[in-house]
Amino acid sequence: MMYVKAFLVGGIICIIAQILIDKTKITPARILVTLVGLGVLSVAVGISDKLVQFAGAGFTTPIFGFGIALGNGVKKAIAEKGWLGALGGGLTATSIGIGAVIFLAVLIALFAKSKDKS
Amino acid sequence: MIRMGSTVIFDEPPVIESWASVAGNHEKKGPLGSYFDIAEEDTTFGHKTWEQSESAMQNMAFKTALEKTSFQADSIDYIFAGDLDNQCIASSFGLMSFNIPMVGLFGACSTMAEGIALSSLLLAGGAANHCAAVTSSHFCSAERQFRYPLEYGGQRPPTAQWTVTGAGATILSKSGQAVASGNPKIRAATIGRITQLGIKDINNMGGAMAPAAADTLTRFFQDTGKKPDDFDLIVTGDLGELGLSLTIQLLQAGGYDCSDRMNDCGCMVFDNKDKHYGSGGSGCGCSAIVLNSYILGQMLAGNLKNVLFIGTGALMSPTSTYQGEIIPAIAHLVHIGI
Amino acid sequence: MPSDQVNKVNSAQYKKMVEEQAPKSNIGKDCLMAFLFGGSLCVLGQIAFDIAKSAGLDKDLASAVSSISLITLAAILTAFNVFDDIGRIAGAGTLVPITGFANSVVASAMEFKTEGFVFGTSVKLFVIAGPVVVFGTVFSVIYGIILLILKAMVVDVGL
CATH class of the missing domain: 1.20.5 (Single alpha-helices involved in coiled-coils or other helix-helix interfaces)
Structure with a gap:
């Protein structure tokens, strides 16, 4: 059941983004930034846990989930470390993903290059 | 040379001595594929960077055009060359080895027409006997500079155009100095003005450039008193499907009906049905390879007698785009007649 | 503006013409593809999460494992020069999930290595x-x- 809900919720988030791309002049970068912001906001207003309980990866796999992780990270870090946690909590919580992306990117760039698309 | 309004009429018209085109893989598969002098499936042309590949295409295009004449490189007095890479490096590196005095141009996709117009002015003015106009674009070098990395998985809007991989070279001689005196000649040239009608969308170059094409064509008709019927083909490069249709409408609004004889290099170079290319081809190389293969070939064969060739360029940069500016556009016209 | 003197159409009229005549995206097909690809990637993320959780990881770490799985998938598809072809079809379906983030970083790393690992790859890594x-x-x-x-x-x- 969770898989069905993840599929539907994740799919619908992508449809909303697709409609914005096709129908408006809003650039994809702005749409992604907005989704991240909404993720943080969902933590701030206290609904993120309920959302994730409901559809799991349907909410965490889209870039919206990056926002949830940032928001939760800050909250947790402030509880544990006090005010400095406000600065580092978001990055700490998302550091595994960002670290993985940077490392993989540089590793791949050692071996692979862009293919001729012309 | 007679100046009428902003159009220069050449009473001793410079002669197109020879021409050559180098094209890439998609262009080879397109409807004009068999007309290009060189068409390679491997558009790296054996080089490590796309900028080197593009330089190599310019080098080959000029060399091939030169080989079709009886001249050595040192007979060419001036080269007019430009491209889309920042600071026109494809031209500088591609033409470095020839040791010919060079004038670098940036006219975006209007560069071919701009180079031919300037060459003609110099030849007709008596400052040179032989000139060359060379330009190129490469899909990969343009993508990485203006849009996204090649492996980025984004979609292109249907109004976007596809940068042509290709280079074209035209060698022109002063009237009386030409060996191939039966070749097509440059009868007139109209230098374009910076024109805009408020379009900002960088994914709609055709829409941004159509007013410039219409402006230059209208001025040419007004200056010379000629009518669209006087020409077998009025060809812009490169507005794409949308831009071509808009240009025709703008001209109609001004009282010039060109709809039955107008075409666009961006619509000719690729199969229009294939939405892979969006609204059509673009880039300096697009009008360069269409002119320096099919169009001049058809003129030499006698199938086309009078052609208006209008190079259209979008003169924005990534900086001006991010600063929210409109897209300034320009169109240079040359009247080629046999 | 000079163009208004020769062209008989003003900016406002012209913008309207362009808007009306510009070809439109096939939004039905685009949305269907975005839904299918986006939904499927979320299911993959959920599967990775469940496997990590059943291996004894806590919620946060399992979530990280889920992200890394999709990041790695996208990175490999980019390295083998196929992510862009998928992305052209899937649109927001691959862009919005974490795969789009990974692709944009890996693609930049590969693209700009011609300018060297310091001034190319490193500097341009987060260009998108x-x-x-x-x-x-x-x-x-x-x-x-x-x-x-x-x-x-x-x-x-x-x-």
Whole structure:
């Protein structure tokens, strides 16, 4: 059941983004930034846990989930470390993903290059 | 040379001595594929960077055009060359080895027409006997500079155009100095003005450039008193499907009906049905390879007698785009007649 | 403007013409593809999460494993030069999930290595993904500051 809900919720988030791309002049970068912001906001207003309980990866796999992780990270870090946690909590919580992306990117760039698309 | 309004009429018209085109893989598969002098499936042309590949295409295009004449490189007095890479490096590196005095141009996709117009002015003015106009674009070098990395998985809007991989070279001689005196000649040239009608969308170059094409064509008709019927083909490069249709409408609004004889290099170079290319081809190389293969070939064969060739360029940069500016556009016209 | 003198159409009329005549995206097909690809990637993320969880990891770490799985998938598809072909079909379906983030970073790394690993790859790594990281971080810090203020005002925010 969770898989069905993840599929539907994740799919619908992508449809909303697709409609914005096709129908408006809003650039994809702005749409992604907005989704991240909404993720943080969902933590701030206290609904993120309920959302994730409901559809799991349907909410965490889209870039919206990056926002949830940032928001939760800050909250947790402030509880544990006090005010400095406000600065580092978001990055700490998302550091595994960002670290993985940077490392993989540089590793791949050692071996692979862009293919001729012309 | 007679100046009428902003159009220069050449009473001793410079002669197109020879021409050559180098094209890439998609262009080879397109409807004009068999007309290009060189068409390679491997558009790296054996080089490590796309900028080197593009330089190599310019080098080959000029060399091939030169080989079709009886001249050595040192007979060419001036080269007019430009491209889309920042600071026109494809031209500088591609033409470095020839040791010919060079004038670098940036006219975006209007560069071919701009180079031919300037060459003609110099030849007709008596400052040179032989000139060359060379330009190129490469899909990969343009993508990485203006849009996204090649492996980025984004979609292109249907109004976007596809940068042509290709280079074209035209060698022109002063009237009386030409060996191939039966070749097509440059009868007139109209230098374009910076024109805009408020379009900002960088994914709609055709829409941004159509007013410039219409402006230059209208001025040419007004200056010379000629009518669209006087020409077998009025060809812009490169507005794409949308831009071509808009240009025709703008001209109609001004009282010039060109709809039955107008075409666009961006619509000719690729199969229009294939939405892979969006609204059509673009880039300096697009009008360069269409002119320096099919169009001049058809003129030499006698199938086309009078052609208006209008190079259209979008003169924005990534900086001006991010600063929210409109897209300034320009169109240079040359009247080629046999 | 000079163009208005020769062209008989003004900017406002012209913009309307362009808007009306511009070819439109096939939004039905685009949305269907976005739904199918986006949904499937979320299911993959859920499967990776469940496997990690059943291996004994806590919720946060399992979530990280789920992200890394999709990041690795996208990175490999990019390295083998096929992600862009998929993305052209899937649109927001691969862009919005974490796969789009990974692709934009890996593609930049590969593209700009011709300018060297220092000035090319490293400098341009976040040329596309930068805004997401920058704004995400800024949003989280703003949220943190708001939390601190509320806490100082002795509002119960669960801290």
